[in-house]
Amino acid sequence: MRMTSLLTSRFFSASTKKLAQKLLGKIVCVRHGKKVLRGRIVETEAYIGVKDKACHAFGHRRTKRTESLYQPAGFSYVYLIYGMYYCFNVVTCSKGDPQAVLIRALTAVDNDDELLAQGPGKLCRALRINKRHDQKHLLDPRSGIWLEDDGYQVSQSQIDKGPRIGVDYAEEAAKWPLRFYIKGHPDVSRSKNKSKPKT
DNA sequence: TCCGTGATTTCC
DNA sequence: GAAATCACGGAC
Numbered sequence: 001m002r003m004t005s006l007l008t009s010r011f012f013s014a015s016t017k018k019l020a021q022k023l024l025g026k027i028v029c030v031r032h033g034k035k036v037l038r039g040r041i042v043e044t045e046a047y048i049g050v051k052d053k054a055c056h057a058f059g060h061r062r063t064k065r066t067e068s069l070y071q072p073a074g075f076s077y078v079y080l081i082y083g084m085y086y087c088f089n090v091v092t093c094s095k096g097d098p099q100a101v102l103i104r105a106l107t108a109v110d111n112d113d114e115l116l117a118q119g120p121g122k123l124c125r126a127l128r129i130n131k132r133h134d135q136k137h138l139l140d141p142r143s144g145i146w147l148e149d150d151g152y153q154v155s156q157s158q159i160d161k162g163p164r165i166g167v168d169y170a171e172e173a174a175k176w177p178l179r180f181y182i183k184g185h186p187d188v189s190r191s192k193n194k195s196k197p198k199t
Numbered sequence: 200t201c202c203g204t205g206a207t208t209t210c211c
Numbered sequence: 212g213a214a215a216t217c218a219c220g221g222a223c
Contacts, residue, residue: 056218061208063208079218082217083206083207089218102218119219120218121218121220164218165219166218202223208215211212
């Protein structure tokens with residue numbers, strides 16, 4: 001029997017960029033009645049706040065949607081994109097500093113699990129995450145959505161990084177290497193974990 | 200590669 | 212009000 005624990009507020013006392021890496025290997029849990037859906041994080045992106053053009057809270061933009069980003073570390077931020085897909089983020093930093101880590105891909109925790117969760121939209125579909133999981137405490141299972149650590153270790157040498165996906169509009173910020181993933185993992189989205197071969 | 204799809208935000 | 216925008220994914 002594996003020993004699992006919840007993440008603590010102590011875990012979050014690090015930069016968003018650091019947390020994007022620390023979250024790799026951790027487990028996202030969502031309760032649906034008696035069932036709990038789980039997935040292990042294998043790909044993340046950091047959104048580093050008011051100076052990050054790719055971040056929804058760039059320039060202190062504060063709307064009904066981005067309100068969750070202004071919560072303290074450990075809150076969730078779930079929003080709808082392209083009219084069809086939900087994206088799940090973990091808020092970082094202190095209250096009022098709008099930074100977050102986007103969870104981009106999950107893999108099955110148990111070998112016999114079938115989990116289709118490569119990409120932020122698919123991931124939310126797989127765990128049935130939606131708007132009602134927005135602005136929840138991820139450190140408390142009573143929220144219905146939380147994070148766990150089962151001791152699975154991801155070493156620094158297993159982590160690769162690159163530019164974030166789908167943020168071309170963000171000018172210079174689009175090139176920042178704020179996307180982190182487990183090197184060569186089959187469930188990293190769009191097989192962008194392989195460097196593009198030249199012809 | 201191209202485009203569906205609709206909430207959110209921004210532009211008058 | 213109306214128009215533009217968009218942290219995507221799947222069909223070609």
